[in-house]
Amino acid sequence: MDVRSTAYVGSFGDLEQLPPAGLPEIAFVGRANVGKSSLINRLIGSRRLAHTSSRPGKTRTINLFRVNDGCYFADLPGYGFSRVGKAERARWRGLIEGYLLGRESLRLLVLLVDARHGALANDRQMLEWLDGNGLPYAAVLTKADKLSRNRLAVERRRLADPGHELHGSVFCSAETGYGIKEIWRLIDAAIAGRRGEKQPWRTDRRQPAARATRRDNAKS
Secondary structure: OOOOOEEEEEEEOOHHHOOOOOOOEEEEEEEOOOOHHHHHHHHHOOOOOOOOOOOOOOOOOEEEEEEOOOEEEEEOOOEOOOOOOHHHHHHHHHHHHHHHHHOOOEEEEEEEEEOOOOOOHHHHHHHHHHHHHOOOEEEEEEOHHHOOHHHHHHHHHHHOOOOOOOOOOEEOOOOOOOOHHHHHHHHHHHHHOOOOOOOOOOOHHHOHHHHHHHHHHHHO
């Protein structure tokens, strides 16, 4: 996509405050300080539209940005931030899950994982939750520029294994622009499709219910 215009729409701490569903939406979620805002800024060619901070846990609302008057980017609160109280963490969880399950205009969730650490416990919980609910998502490994060339090659080989929990993920760097075009290809494909359609990022590995259905059909 050729980004010609962007605009900050608003920050929403309650699902009822969100504008009516309409334009396709691409949501971004990940652990606190994984680089969501930095990646959004890189994708749209801006340095400051999405607020970035060195302090984790700063995104506490759903922040919406309009891109080309053709879609919305949604920056969701980060998870796994231990310095937030239980009540606030529960509120964030309800906000994230409510949005992902109920937003009809959602086309794709971009799940961000720090390439230096791989999937941690919170990331695995999110992966299992997304799989269990059949939501369309693409895993993106951020901060690839922090890996040496050899380490990046090793990680790519590991993720080439179809059995790996992050198989098919995209490596990227908001700092250098590495992988940005590949992420845009996923976003463009999601915008062009409809929610629920089978897309390249929704493999059999991520659709256990679909596999079970095919097995049941084969037995009948």
